[in-house]
Amino acid sequence: MRSYLPLIVGFGGYNAAGRASGHRAYERMIYESLGQADQRAVVDSLRNLRALSADVADAEVLAGTLVRKLEADVLDADQARLAVNVELQNTAANNSAQFELSARQMPAKLPENWHVEPMDEGGKRFRITVAEPLKVRVPVTDSLQVKAAGQLPSGFKPGDYYRSTHHPRGLQMSVLGASDAVNSVGIDWQRIQDSVDPDDVAVYSSSVMCQLDDTGVGGMMNARVLGQRSSSKQLSLGFTSMPADFTNAYVLGSLGATGAVTGACATFLYNLRWAVEDLRRGRRKVAVVGCAEAPILPEVIDGFAAMSALATDDDLRKLDGVAVPDYRRASRPFGANCGFTIAESSQYVVLMADDLAIELGAQIYGAVPGVYVNADGFKKSISAPGAGNYLTMAKAVGVAKTLLGDELVRNSSFVQAHGSSTPQNRVTESRIFDEVAKAFGMERWPVAAVKAYVGHSLGPASGDQLAATLGVFNRGIVPGIKTIDAVADDVFASRLSITSTDQQLGQDACQIAFLNSKGFGGNNATATVFAPDAINGYLKHHYSNAELKEYEHKRELVVAERDRYLAGADAGQLQPRYNFGNDLIDENGISLNDEEIRFPGFAKAVSLKDSEGLEGF
Known part of the structure; x- marks a missing residue:
């Protein structure tokens, strides 16, 4: 049985750096390395996202992004x-x-x-x-003891873009993030759906912390104590599976597979792993994967602060010897740091099996040959890092070496670090990278840590990494860790390249990325991601010149449609997909026999002959 290569054909979402699609959030991270025209495009896109007038200065537009002091429309940290x-x-x-x-x-x-x-x-x-x-x-x-966070751009309110009554903020972000990813594909979803069986689609999405604001579980849990009544929606909308459920029911109208895996800070990669395994084995043809998290709440901040996990104002003052903390630099991966910075984010990708992508002419942004997950074994502390991350990193690099060879891994790969900005993480994670670099022959392995820009969004954190990685593939610039003055003395960096400025390596030197995530409880995950150029050999091996030429022709039309969407999104026209109460499936129209089942509104039937690979049973 042939295996398939899972290809990234669309991506989108929103975090403190802005909108992911079109590489806008990534470009905010490398803003200083862009030319004047590209800087203008980034500022204009953010200006429209924030609904600001043309007379607002560019510096003010940019100031309302990235990690910064908490703002009252999200959480008034002083009140x-x-x-x-x-x-x-x-x-x-x-x-x-x-x-x-x-x-x-x-x-x-x-x-x-x-x-x-x-x-x-x-x-x-x-x-x-x-x-x-x-x-x-x-x-x-x-007044909260923690006042820095990675908030969505100032003034951007996801719920204003669709009928979001009673929806928790995390679900509002999920609708917009999943919509951005699906729209960025450049192929109408109905056409994708008509090209496959209903059961060939999958959605894997979740949140770690549920929906903890007043419209979700948080409101329900506080209702009795506050002398209030729980609403009929707070419990149901608070499930960790709701980002997947909303995507299926209101964004895609999917009948396919669904799942919501959680693994602390590795949650995005856990969901990505399900999709990659499904597509590789031919069980699904298209998958929408993502996470949405809105944890900037006083109760959540209190909880993490009680664990000494967050960078408090007092600790930042002591670190810098100043009276007023530099909130913009609160998150400092691999530098002198004192804790992570909490953030909100919604990140989604659309994956296709390579045969479907070639058939439809999809634009390819990257490929994910594998995602590796391992636990730590016996632990002294549930929150302490452990041995499992050695396994995930080594296996991720190993598969890249097997598929693409020694030279490309040594000379054209980079790491997207978990980089949580805690003193313990900077030592333990850097040691793993340094040991893996030694084993595989890397001398100056580039390391990025996007939490320096957008903070730690918990479940979607690796989605933030992946969106930035696709930007690196596009421009060949690895974002520097600009919030640090220098690499801390206890960081293992003899074979690593960790810099406070952007590393302008060029596309040829950025062909493979390793996305690393370390979560509480021993939830380690590492993904191997290939740039589009790195998979040319695979495509030429599996498809004829005529097939690839036809694919390129179809792709031109897809890219043109994608560009129309991105231009509208840059202008503030986000076009969320939210279909509530329409196009319902008439169960009287379902046709069922012992070989297949058909549903009204879906072009193809679902076969009931699937043996789950047990033909010789």
Whole structure:
């Protein structure tokens, strides 16, 4: 049975650097290395995304991106909500406290120490007497100890672009991110769907932290304590699988395979692995993969801060010896650092098996031959890094060597580091890279760490890495870690190239990328990603000159359609795909026999003869 190469034919999403499609977020990272015309395009795209007028200075447009101080429209870090428990001592002569309540405010079950007297005949108000100290919870505001985050560009509100009533922010971002990726393909989704069986499509997408804002699980969990009622949507919209469910039900209308894998900070790569395995084995022909996370909430920040995982304002002050922290430089992978910077992001890619991509004329942005996942074994601490990442990195480099050869791996590969910006990560991850470089003969292995720009978005973090990687393939510029002054002394970097400026290597030197992710609990994952030029030999081996010539002709039309979408997106016309309540499948129109099943609205049937590869059973 032939195996297939999973090709990246579309990508999109939104993070602190802007929109992923068209390489705009990546170009924000390497802004200083761009020519004047390209810089103008980046600024104009961000200006329209932020809905700013033409008279706003370019510097101000750029200032509302990347890691920066928390902004009030996401979370007011100086006025974060809090509740304090206080005990009111009785000071009256009779050692009792009195207060009044309306009938609506009276609890259904009265506390034992309350003495209640009606104040009117209609029973509309009551006087309450309490003969002992009264314990109450008082809502207040407080200043967070962490005020830096990787927020979406200032003023960009995902929910404003479609009918998003009651949707948690993470799901709003998921709809827009998945739409951006699908639209960027340049091939109408209906045409893709008509080209394959309904069961040949897959969506793998999730979030790590659920939807923890007030419209999701966070609101449901707080409702009783705050004296509120849970809504009918908070529980259901809070599932970690909702990014996949929304993509299936409202973005694609898919009947295909679905899944929502979570693996802490490696979650994006866990979902990517499912898709890659499906496509390689021929079980699916197209897959939409991604994650969406909106964790910039006081409760989440408190939780990570309690673990000493975040870069607090006090630690940043001490690190730099200043009175006011430099929030822009809060995330400092492989430099003198003190913790990671939390972020929000939504990142998606569209993968196709190579035969379908050639048939449809899809633009190829890269290929993913493998994603490797390994645990750490016995651990001293659940949050500590361990041995499993040696396995994932070595296997990822090993498959690249097997498929493309020694020379290309040694001279034309680079690493997208997890680079969380913690003191422990800079030592342990760099040591792994250095050891792998030694084993495979790399002398100056380029290392990038995009969390320096966009922070740590948890589940989608490797999606941020992948979007930037596709940009590197396109321009040959590896983003420098511009938030550090120098590489920390305890970093293992004898065989690594870690710089604070962009590494302008050229496309020929950027043919293979290794995306590394390390998550709590021993969730290690590394993906091998090939640039388009690196797979030319594979395509020539599997397809004739005539087939490739026809493919190139079809691709011209696809690229033209893609460019029309990207031009509109740059102008602020994001075109989210959100189909709620329309085009429903009429179950009376389903046709079923013992060989196949057909659904109205889908061009092809699903065969029921699949033996799952057990023909010789």
